[in-house]
Amino acid sequence: MRIGELAAAVGVSTRTVRYYHQVGLLPEPERSASGYRVYSMRDLVLLSHARRLVELGLGLDEVRQVLADEEGRDLGEIVASMDAALALQQERLAAQRRRLAELQERVRDGRLALDDLPDPQLVEFFTRVEAAGATGPMARLDRDVLAFVPSADASRWIAPMLPLLGDEDYTRRLVRMYDEFDRLADVDPDDPAVAALVDRILDLLPEESLRALSEHDLVTAGGEFLVDTVIEELTPAQAAAARLLIERTRAPHTVTQEENEE
Template sequence: MRIGELAALLGVSTRTVRYYHHQGILPEPPRLANGYREYGMRDAVALARVRRLVALGLSLDEARDVIAEDRSRELTEILAEIDADLARQEQEIRDRRQRLAEVLRQAEAGTLGPEATASPDLLAFLKTVDLPASKAAAWDRELLELMDTVAAAPERERAFALFGTLAADPEVTARGREFYRRLDELADVEPDDPRIAPLAEMVAAYSVRHMLPDGGTAGREWGVETVEPFLEGLAPAQAQVIRQAIRLITEETGPASADPP
């Protein structure tokens, strides 16, 4: 198949495929006698792997290393690994549907909504920080309200006790507005835009410094898989910021297995 067919198969643009070639992530097939490059099944699998690795928050350099290792592996082994990953995604979708079913139940009962279900701490926080008129800020508020609706009481109380403390910090509003502005700028760009990494680093650094007051152990409970169900409301590049930020936070605070029993 030609480059356009390969791109269409994976739902990306030909510009993205060429960018991966230029970065040395995807090997570029040699030109045939007719001047065209012919792509095969292994190329399609490699492109699918790159897109999944990027979606999980890996940097392009890390994705390049994985794809380079794949060249020495059997295609059947790679496909089996992709199948296992799809099985994990399937379970995540089931879990997400279960959470959404609870929200739907509350909506049908007429009890869904921040004024009816949100804790006083959340409402006070949202009023204090006065989120700007921003699509990114609107998503953030909806996420907070959903978490407050479906979370167990202990987790909700712990989270919004922290938010109440943050609301008293004037730096929160300034930092938040800057974050939403920069996140909104990524609404219509590719998920490998060079502005993604600096913004993710800013969010991670601020979170580790100000939002993990227990010495960082709370960050060990975070994971890309945990927040993945909540990223559907964001554009691909915006979601990538959150994924990369969480990976950086996890690397900074250590894996969950490091916690004592």
């Protein structure tokens, strides 16, 4: 098969396939007499596996190592391992959905409190932030989301901010950030205020928080279902800001699906 057929079968762009060749993620296939790459079923399986590993949050070096370890395995073994990995992911997503359904019910009933947060550092962070004045809808939604995300991930994002709360100016900026996010409810999603707020949020996050987010972002930690559920709670401008923030905190080495070439 040709590169376009391979890319379409896996659900990526031809640019992504070429990039994977460039960084050594996928071996270069044989070429036809006319110079076109000719791909086999093994290439299809390896590309599919590479895409899945990237989606799960592995860095390209880690993906390269996994694929290199599998060069000597037959296709049946690789497909079986992929199937097992997907089964585990399905179980994890099912557990997350059950947890989210429980949280949604508790939020509707007004029963979700600080003590429901999964990590003492999160409890401390939101206790101090709320005491400083961040009590609006966005601060509560942020707290509710982090109650659902695995505690190890949530604390890696939040813990570096705790020492900064001793700085009154930093705390005021943080409270103002939540207030400004609430005020986006009344603006158009194309308003420059959306991107400006995302810039201020990124400026507020310590380097350690940004690194933790880039290595294991909200989509990876909570699943697309969580992100979709959160987006539904927001106004169009707030949703645009949330999507932009997620996009800008993703790992720079993560390859996303690009536009197909003409």
